Amino acid sequence: MQLRRLGSSGPEVSVLGLGTMTFGNEANEVTSHAILDRYFDAGGRFIDTADVYTRGVSEEYIGRWLADRGARDEMVLATKARFAMSDDPADRGAGRDYLQRALEASLRRLGVDHVDLYQIHAWDPLTPVDETMEALNGFVAAGKVRFVGVSNHLAWQLERAAQVCERNGWAPVVSLQPQYNLLARDIELELVPLCIDRGIGLLPWSPLGGGWLTGKYRQDTDPAPLSRLGEDPTRGLEALSVRDTDRTWAILDVVRQIAERRGVTMGGVAINWLLRRPMVGSVLIGCRTTAQLEENLAALEWDLTDDELVDLNTVSAPGIPAYPQGFLENEAGMDIWERLRTRIHKAY
Ligand SMILES: NC(=O)c1ccc[n+]([C@@H]2O[C@H](COP(=O)([O-])OP(=O)(O)OC[C@H]3O[C@@H](n4cnc5c(N)ncnc54)[C@H](OP(=O)(O)O)[C@@H]3O)[C@@H](O)[C@H]2O)c1
Structure with a gap:
């Protein structure tokens, strides 16, 4: 699988990164390990997880798989901290002491002595950004983290974080992990220009809009029971109340037409489009089965034409x-x- 440099100064990552939010939830350990095996055998070398995914279970599954396969040195390993790990208010945030504990706990669950990318999962309004970035710099100096990134930030927050590192000579912010897909392009207004300006790489999450862009949801049919919306129609940003709009159906029509004409999957069209967007280092694909992963990996076997890109850009602008x-x-x-x-x- 092709590698790309993440931003101007990050690690080299596989163009498709394996998102592991389903581990311990929709996917049990056997299925999760089968997904990791298939991704690794396809040449994938970038795993994204977070402490909060099934409250540590995703990291534990990955840790046992890394040990079984002896794959640690070949993988670029990314995790995150900031969201609540328990009901105790001390177990969350981006303050120095908490991040220290959170990182040690992630390293223990993953069974590793360092992670390659450590990301602040979202801006923490209760902690001065200087404190957070200084703590991250300390982790880099101690060899426990190779690179620093953030997720779910507004443009001014990302700029503040980048500036404070720059001013103090601390480890720079190399990546931003935002929601980004054909149904959700709002980051192009402020965040993408900032990332271009600063050489910050993008790691789009929910590349398939949580499943919508595979065409699995239809206007006239109830969601299948074994699907995100079949299990919970109110779930997050893929909820029916968010996505069941004329705009969504118009975009899906164009994606479907291209997929049928090219003989590829709709999800493949959506992933292919993201791979052509500026600053994208790795598209984080998530799945509940190896069959879904197989379908999504096929997005690497062909390219959208310039005309198809124009059609997609126009309908989803x-x-x-x-x-x-x-x-x-x-x-x-x-x-x-x-x-x-x-x-x-x-x-x-
Ligand atoms: N930083 C953050 O705040 C944040 C937030 C969200 C995600 N992420 C990261 O991004 C990764 C990907 O996010 P995501 O899981 O929302 O991505 P996504 O690719 O938009 O959605 C994945 C879901 O779509 C469905 N799906 C995937 N491939 C399919 C296929 N070929 N056919 C039919 N359905 C298919 C599956 O759901 P069902 O089968 O259950 O319908 C799967 O769990 C996560 O694992 C995580 O690493 C980060």
């Missing part, structure tokens, strides 16, 4: 807010999208 983006574009004559395209061009 995120709206520009009236202010300030719309104002700047209409009143000040700044074509924001054109400027973004120019910078994207320069970035490659």
Whole structure:
């Protein structure tokens, strides 16, 4: 599997990263290990997990698999901390002492002496960002973390984190892990231009919109019982109340047409599109079965044409807010999208 440098200064990662949020939840240990085996045999070398995934169980499954396969040195291993690990308010956040405990606990569950990428799972409004980034820098200095990243940040928060590292000569933020897929392109307004500017790599989560982009949900049919929405129609950002819109169905129509014409899966179209977006280092694919993984790996065997990219970009274009983006574009004559395209061009 092809490798890409994550941002301008991160590690080299496989273009498809294995997301492991289903481990210990939809996928038991036997299935999770079969998924890891298949991913590894396909040449995949990048695993993304978090302490909070099934409260440590995902990391434990990965740790036992790494030991069984003797694969630690070949894998780029990413995990995260910040969300609640228990009902105790001390067991969460991005404060120094908590991160120290969280990292040690992740290393223990994973059975490793260091992780390659340690990510703050979301901005912590209760902790000064200097404290968080200094703690992360200490982990790098101690050899327990190779690279530092963040997830679920607003643009100003990411900029603050990047700046404080820059100013103090601390380990830089090399990556951002945001929700990003054909149904959710809002990060292109502020975060993607910032990542281009700073050379921060993107690790898109929910590349299939939690399953929507596979075409598994239909307007006239109830979700199958063994699916995210079949199990919980109100679940997170894939909830029916969020995604059952005319915009979603219009995007799915175009994805379906391309998939049928090319003889590929709809999910493959969605993954292929993300692989062509600027700053994307690795697309984090999640699955509950090896069959799903197999289908998603096939996205690497073909490429969207430029015309197909235009069709997908057009139908899924995120709206520009009236202010300030719309104002700047209409009143000040700044074509924001054109400027973004120019910078994207320069970035490659
Ligand atoms: N940083 C964060 O806050 C954050 C948040 C979310 C995820 N993530 C990371 O991103 C990874 C991927 O996120 P995600 O799981 O939401 O990604 P996704 O690819 O959008 O959704 C994966 C789900 O779609 C369904 N699916 C996948 N392949 C399929 C196929 N070929 N045919 C039919 N259905 C298929 C499965 O759900 P069902 O079979 O159950 O329907 C699967 O669990 C996670 O594992 C995690 O590492 C990070």
